[in-house]
Amino acid sequence: MAKPKAEPHRRRRSLSDPLLAALRPPADESPTEREIRLKAENDARKVSENIDEMIRQERNERKKSKAEVNVLLLGQSESGKSTTLKQFQLLHTPAAFHAERIAWRAVIYLNLVRSISRILDALSPEADNVDDHDDGDSQEPEILIISSSGRPPSAISGTKVPKYESYRARLEPLIELEDRLTHLLSSPDEDEPTRLPSFSGYENHTYLTTRGNGVTPVLSPKQVNGRPNGRPAPTIYIPQQTQSYGSPVSPLNGNGSTSGSHSSSPSTSSTKSKGKEVSVHTFTNWKKAFTLGPKSKSPKSAHSGEIEGWWEDPDDPVHALHAAAPAMLELWRDETVRSRLREKRVRLEESSGFYLDEIHRITAKKYIPTDADVLKARLKTTGVVEHTFSISQGHNRGVEWRIYDVGGARNQRQAWAPYFEDVTAIIFLAPISAFDQVLTEDPRVNRLEDSLLLWKAVVTNKLLAHVNIVLFLNKCDLLQSKLDAGVRLNQHMVSYGDRPNDYDSVSKYFRHKFGAIHQSFTPNKERELYIHLTAVTDTQKTAKIIQSVRDIIIKANLRNMKLV
Ligand SMILES: Nc1nc2c(ncn2[C@@H]2O[C@H](COP(=O)(O)OP(=O)(O)OP(=O)(O)O)[C@@H](O)[C@H]2O)c(=O)[nH]1
Numbered sequence: 001m002a003k004p005k006a007e008p009h010r011r012r013r014s015l016s017d018p019l020l021a022a023l024r025p026p027a028d029e030s031p032t033e034r035e036i037r038l039k040a041e042n043d044a045r046k047v048s049e050n051i052d053e054m055i056r057q058e059r060n061e062r063k064k065s066k067a068e069v070n071v072l073l074l075g076q077s078e079s080g081k082s083t084t085l086k087q088f089q090l091l092h093t094p095a096a097f098h099a100e101r102i103a104w105r106a107v108i109y110l111n112l113v114r115s116i117s118r119i120l121d122a123l124s125p126e127a128d129n130v131d132d133h134d135d136g137d138s139q140e141p142e143i144l145i146i147s148s149s150g151r152p153p154s155a156i157s158g159t160k161v162p163k164y165e166s167y168r169a170r171l172e173p174l175i176e177l178e179d180r181l182t183h184l185l186s187s188p189d190e191d192e193p194t195r196l197p198s199f200s201g202y203e204n205h206t207y208l209t210t211r212g213n214g215v216t217p218v219l220s221p222k223q224v225n226g227r228p229n230g231r232p233a234p235t236i237y238i239p240q241q242t243q244s245y246g247s248p249v250s251p252l253n254g255n256g257s258t259s260g261s262h263s264s265s266p267s268t269s270s271t272k273s274k275g276k277e278v279s280v281h282t283f284t285n286w287k288k289a290f291t292l293g294p295k296s297k298s299p300k301s302a303h304s305g306e307i308e309g310w311w312e313d314p315d316d317p318v319h320a321l322h323a324a325a326p327a328m329l330e331l332w333r334d335e336t337v338r339s340r341l342r343e344k345r346v347r348l349e350e351s352s353g354f355y356l357d358e359i360h361r362i363t364a365k366k367y368i369p370t371d372a373d374v375l376k377a378r379l380k381t382t383g384v385v386e387h388t389f390s391i392s393q394g395h396n397r398g399v400e401w402r403i404y405d406v407g408g409a410r411n412q413r414q415a416w417a418p419y420f421e422d423v424t425a426i427i428f429l430a431p432i433s434a435f436d437q438v439l440t441e442d443p444r445v446n447r448l449e450d451s452l453l454l455w456k457a458v459v460t461n462k463l464l465a466h467v468n469i470v471l472f473l474n475k476c477d478l479l480q481s482k483l484d485a486g487v488r489l490n491q492h493m494v495s496y497g498d499r500p501n502d503y504d505s506v507s508k509y510f511r512h513k514f515g516a517i518h519q520s521f522t523p524n525k526e527r528e529l530y531i532h533l534t535a536v537t538d539t540q541k542t543a544k545i546i547q548s549v550r551d552i553i554i555k556a557n558l559r560n561m562k563l564v
């Protein structure tokens, strides 16, 4: 009698596992025994599925009675997700937000130092040689290089900066500081989100969530470990997009991107860290480490100004910055430097983490970041951050809100899918000022095109068919200044044609474009789309928008709950 075929996946398992050994069918299993075993396994699977269904129903019941709202922030890297999360924190848990302000000092220092090193790099004679052969694979894609003329920026020979060598020498200590800060902020030995950060003894509202943990392939839900409900993530169908610019990856699942990708690990040499963005894995304790500096005493009072602290620690980064402040100021105010930057079309004012107009204040020994400074600070997200709060007044009373902030870089998008299952609403951010920029992680891809493809993938997704979507067309302040500076949209989007190049026309065009994609591709024609033109670094305006978004989400959620 022919033996039933051994199941291949069982053979691959370790023979030393006693549980698997016990579960393995006997080698001499007869066809009847096999039939009985398969039936029993089938029955067991049905029972398990019934239990899963019961769990799902219970969760829906719980949702109904407890009124909880899960909001997912989505969008490409640097679209403003974390900044929006900061605005939610500022609005709903201001004490915790203020308590963390000191910790952002290190990020702001790093942002400032990075701007200085970008200037020096742009001015260096070697950069001229490199850029003359620019093939679009810029080493520093974060620098805004406006290439509308089609000419490599550095091909323009122009203003000489006579003091370049002297600046370089005086600012040399900052290069070392850049590495030190990068190293301090990154946490090399923690590459799994295993614990919650604690924030300086204040109420902890924001913490890492472990769903999918940022390393799980989107289409292998069984491999998703550590989900709070212990269940696998749903299978998500991610439509494959056709990429222009020869990009080989889908906008939602960025695996396969090779050029320019960033790691959360620190770089230890200046050549390594140069041009790379610092990201801190969300579970690390970086905020705690920087609350007062490693050797400082604890604050006498967080708000009284009696803090006795970091400026007395000779190793604190503030000393190197303070000493270099006159040279930084001179460099940034030097007319020859400014015109060289203009000639090379390097527009630092519009890049993330711009503090060059505030050197004096930021390098002061007792500098404490303001709310606005924290909102401007740039730190790339890897992993997923969850922020919870509830509102004690008004008709939103008692509702528990959970906001999830994800990493938007292509290699981070695989972590999104597990959150689609329980989500009530999505706030999608598209930075419309980025029409003339390329992705940091793949300089072949235009940022706006990536946003449009990502938007299409999200609105098309069937699993999200009944999820409310709010679209933030973000960075409108930068859009305005870019258009005012004469950058023309039609040089980058031919379809814009000869429409006027002013803010009203351009923003209307984008509103229409994103709206039309939703209308054409949504699997739920009833779904209303809410579009806001935003600048999420602006606290007053964003607070108003958040309040209206909150009301919309609550109303829509109530409607949906009645339909469950
Ligand atoms: N001027 C201006 N800057 C903004 C705006 N929104 C965000 N930024 C800045 O842009 C940078 C990037 O914003 P983030 O919130 O870190 O972007 P993100 O979407 O979280 O990016 P990832 O974490 O990489 O996915 C930060 O320095 C913000 O301060 C805006 O509307 N206007």
Ligand SMILES: [Mg+2]
Pocket (backbone or CB within 6 Å): 081, 082, 083, 379, 380, 381, 405, 406, 407, 408
């Ligand atoms: Mg972020």
